[in-house]
Amino acid sequence: MxxxxxxxxxxxxxxxxxxxxxxxxxxxxxxxxxxxxxxxxxxxxxxxxxxxxxxxxxxxxxxxxxxxxxxxxxxxxxxxxxxxxxxxxxxxxxxxxxxxxxxxxxxxxxFQTEYVYLLLDNLPPLDQTPGLTYSFIRRFVGEQLLLGEGAKMLAVSEWKQAVDMLKLGRADVVIIPWVLLQPLMSDFKGQYFVRPAVWVxxxxxxxxxxxxxxxxxxxxxxxxxxxxxxxxx
CATH class of the missing domain: 3.40.190.10 (Periplasmic binding protein-like II)
Incomplete structure (x- = not known):
């Protein structure tokens, strides 16, 4: 051509x-x-x-x-x-x-933020308490922060659901960013406990x-x- x-x-x-x-x-x-x-x-x-x-x-x-x-x-x-x-x-x-x-x-x-353990009961040290159920959102890094022998995971879709699992007694601990505590627990009338997990x-x-x-x-x-x-x- x-x-x-x-x-x-x-x-x-x-x-x-x-x-x-x-x-x-x-x-x-x-x-x-x-x-x-x-x-x-x-x-x-x-x-x-x-x-x-x-x-x-x-x-x-x-x-x-x-x-x-x-x-x-x-x-x-x-x-x-x-x-x-x-x-x-x-x-x-x-x-x-x-x-x-x-x-x-x-x-x-x-920037950095802190992850914490949220509890409704003042449990003994978590690494010395076996069989606890930890709740957090799916694909969150919470799996790396499980403590205690036989720890179990309860993964949910939203942070509010994770906190609800704690309030309903289906979870013992929520692993959550510290900045979310106030908005998610502001309407809770009872006592709760917060323990440091890690800065990320x-x-x-x-x-x-x-x-x-x-x-x-x-x-x-x-x-x-x-x-x-x-x-x-």
Missing amino acids: DRKSPTYRSLLTAVLAIFMGPVLAAPNQAVRIGVVEGIPREIAVSEGHLVGRFSSFYNCVFDSLSMPLRFQKMPLAQILYQLKKGRLDVGLPLVQTEERDEYAEFGGRL DISLYVSHLSGDKTLAEKLRANVRRCRYRNDQN
Whole structure:
């Protein structure tokens, strides 16, 4: 075929569009961000923007991106599944685990929060009390914080459900972020006990299957910058 002919040029244009189209379109694609639902005081989505006490940390990270952002609220377990399948680019707020590192890249410490053990009975030391049932949301890191021989897990969909399991006597202990205690226990009239569990680094994860292969590097750099700013305040 004559390379100068209109037919050849049209065919070449079509082939280039097929192979280069996704590459050229990538910068205009929205970054798909999953936001853990059920903790609206800390982080939520309103009119397409992050709101809540944690929002300033993440807005600092995303503000310098030149790409549109699409935030979606969903349960923690669904966020992790969608990251693994590449249907989300970013998930937040998340802590680092070895299992999550297999399919996504952790952004590095952005800020810290404390996890605690919540009890209605003043039990002996938990590591010396066998057979306790611990409740927390599915795919939470609570499994790593179980104490005592024969400890059992009761996984639920939402933090409120975990606390309800404690109030109903179906769980002995709830492993929960400290920041959720006040909103979830404010209407409880009885006595309860709180024991420290662990301080954890909170950040975000970027899927290894994200279409933008530079996204993780950009966000990690932004996390470092925003962490420095947070530490100075």
